[in-house]
Amino acid sequence: MYVLDPGLGKRRRAMARDQVIHGLHKTGDALDATYRDLRNRTKGVIAETKSRISREVAADSVLVEKARSKLGRLVSHPSAIKVTVKDGIVTLSGPILAREVDRLLSRISSLRGIRGVENRLEIHQTADRTPGLQGGVARPGEPMEFMQTHWSPTARLLASGTGMALAIAGLRKGRLWGAALVPAGAALLARGLSNKEFKRLVGFGAGRKAVAVHKNITVGAPVEQVFEFWNNFQNFPKFMTSVREVRDSGAGRSHWTVSGPAGVPVEWDAVITRMVPNKTLAWKSVRGSTIGHSGIVHFFPNANGTTTIDIKLSYNPPGGALGHSLAALFGADPKRQMDEDLMRMKSFLETGVPPRDAAERELVH
Numbered sequence: 001m002y003v004l005d006p007g008l009g010k011r012r013r014a015m016a017r018d019q020v021i022h023g024l025h026k027t028g029d030a031l032d033a034t035y036r037d038l039r040n041r042t043k044g045v046i047a048e049t050k051s052r053i054s055r056e057v058a059a060d061s062v063l064v065e066k067a068r069s070k071l072g073r074l075v076s077h078p079s080a081i082k083v084t085v086k087d088g089i090v091t092l093s094g095p096i097l098a099r100e101v102d103r104l105l106s107r108i109s110s111l112r113g114i115r116g117v118e119n120r121l122e123i124h125q126t127a128d129r130t131p132g133l134q135g136g137v138a139r140p141g142e143p144m145e146f147m148q149t150h151w152s153p154t155a156r157l158l159a160s161g162t163g164m165a166l167a168i169a170g171l172r173k174g175r176l177w178g179a180a181l182v183p184a185g186a187a188l189l190a191r192g193l194s195n196k197e198f199k200r201l202v203g204f205g206a207g208r209k210a211v212a213v214h215k216n217i218t219v220g221a222p223v224e225q226v227f228e229f230w231n232n233f234q235n236f237p238k239f240m241t242s243v244r245e246v247r248d249s250g251a252g253r254s255h256w257t258v259s260g261p262a263g264v265p266v267e268w269d270a271v272i273t274r275m276v277p278n279k280t281l282a283w284k285s286v287r288g289s290t291i292g293h294s295g296i297v298h299f300f301p302n303a304n305g306t307t308t309i310d311i312k313l314s315y316n317p318p319g320g321a322l323g324h325s326l327a328a329l330f331g332a333d334p335k336r337q338m339d340e341d342l343m344r345m346k347s348f349l350e351t352g353v354p355p356r357d358a359a360e361r362e363l364v365h
Contacts, residue, residue, distance in 0.1 A: 034153035041154055058113035060085040067092075067108050074107055075100045080132035081121075088115035095122045095132040156192040163188030213313040217342045220350045223301040226309065227278045229349060230297060233270075238354070239344040242337060253286075266291060291315055313338070 058066075063085045071078035081094045081104075090108055101123055109117045127133035163185045170181025219226055229235050233246040233254050244265065245257040252272035257265055268289035274282040274296070284294035293315040300308040348354065 030153065030156075034157050037153040038157070058088075060087070063088065063090065063111070063113055066111050066113070070107055070111070071104075074104045077133050077135075085114075088113065089118060090114055090116070091118040091120060093120040093122075095124055095130050097127065097133060098123050098125050159188050159192030161192075163190070163192060213338055214311070215338055215342060216308060216310045217346055218302070218306050218308045219346050220306050222305055223278050223299050223307040226307040226349060227281070227299050229345075230281055230299075230309075231275070239348055240337075240341045254283075268293065309342075311338075311342075 064083055067083045067085070067090055068078075071081055071083075075081060075096060077095070077097075081092060081096065084091045084093075092104070092108065096104065101119075101121060104121075105117055105119060108114065124130050124133060166181045166185030167189065168185070170177055170179075170185060173181065233256075234248060236243045236246050242259045243256065244259060247255040249255055249269070252275075254270050255267065256270060257267045259265060268291050269286045270283050270289075270293065271286055272281070272283050273294075274280055278299055278301075280296065280298055282294075282296040285292055293313075295311065295313040297312075298310040300310070302308060
């Protein structure tokens, strides 16, 4: 009924068709990137195989660079580690945290061409009172391809193919095997096609960051006027088509009601997390809200009296990124809606003329 609606069905079908065409273009680009990645990996495997069967001994200078290239993924303070090589024997020296020693020695000793590792490291249980170990970021080591947040094109191809095969096999096997294989195959296929973590796809454990939107726009109005307009959340229904109502609950809190999929209302509570007059405004949904949501807006005054607004939004819709993608297929794309809403806001602030297609048609100056 949503697609065949007499009034809006034609528009929805047209937008779905446009989304499919856009998806086909993106698929072509993805296939090209996958081909190049697979070709380069194949060349790399061939080169690695040839080098392994070759008896040529790598120069010490080459081994130094090999070892140093691994430090950034193995220790939190790579610049504190000194690497020297003589006749294929690597000497490691400098301060290091105790929890990183075994991983470093194991990985360096496994590098091709290295005959041994001499450990002269200064081991510290904590970074206290050791200048070379101050700051830094903990390193997880070198995770497997499929354990990383972003997969390479080749990994995505393998995952998508495997997921499709599992889903087809599940459909052929019947109820028992199908109940296990079809969901697993569909999940793997979606992970490979979208290159998003499973938690972001389904929305569980992704907090407020299943989907992110970043927009900016320049408005022909002074920064004080623009900031004041945004600082009053009750203005949002005046230029946003999906926001039905925003009620001020006091103490920086507000209650939001928006139009969800198929027009079903969705509600949540939000709280202001940061406010710097005429510069920054940030908020987030409170714990337990139906939709996890957060946003931050920066306001930049320009020399000609205009204002540039930089907006970063993230949210976790029902169904996670998959729910977002399904909604976008039928034209309910929050990113596209944001573009349209911002143009309404820009027009209203510059001309004072109320937009006719906002959620709240009667604007109060």
